[in-house]
Amino acid sequence: MAEIILTSDNFQAEVLESDVPVLVDFWATWCGPCKMVGPIVAEIAEEYEGKVKVGKVNVDEQPALAMEYNVTAIPTLFVFKGGQIDGKIVGFAQKDEITKLF
Numbered sequence: 001m002a003e004i005i006l007t008s009d010n011f012q013a014e015v016l017e018s019d020v021p022v023l024v025d026f027w028a029t030w031c032g033p034c035k036m037v038g039p040i041v042a043e044i045a046e047e048y049e050g051k052v053k054v055g056k057v058n059v060d061e062q063p064a065l066a067m068e069y070n071v072t073a074i075p076t077l078f079v080f081k082g083g084q085i086d087g088k089i090v091g092f093a094q095k096d097e098i099t100k101l102f
Contacts, residue, residue, distance in 0.1 A: 003045045006055040008064055014055055016083040021102050022053040026069070026076040028060050033092040034075045040095050041077075052102055077101075 004014055006024065015022045025041045027034035045054035059066040059074055069078065069085075079087035079101040087101035 003042060004053065004055040006057045006065070007062055011057075011065060014053065015080050018053055018080070018083075020051060020053055021086070022055060022080045023098070023101070024078045024080060025054070025056045026059055026066055026071045026074055026078075027056060028058060028074055031074050037075045037077070037092050040093075040098065044095065044098060048099075048102070 003025075004010075006014060015024060023041065023044060025034075025037070027038065041054060041056070044052070048054070057065050059071060069076075073090050075091065077089045077093065077098060078085050089098060089101070
């Protein structure tokens with residue numbers, strides 16, 4: 001399963017109402033560390049298919065979501081479980097650091 005592009009329109013259904021944990025990557029096209037973590041997030045989406053949902057929020061296109069979740073630096077990765085934030089990483093992280101959040 002590919003990563004889901006998250007917007008204000010689908011965030012509630014895809015993330016907050018999800019039956020499985022959701023990894024949300026807040027990123028931007030101009031962000032160097034985001035470009036480094038992007039392939040890792042894509043790999044997690046493939047490996048954890050069916051167990052974890054993976055979504056991406058482009059902060060330039062979805063500033064309201066970034067503000068709502070107090071994203072002040074990118075990349076910021078959140079893990080949502082049961083509609084609540086259950087884990088957070090700010091900045092570049094290796095795959096094992098990210099998957100520990102599940």
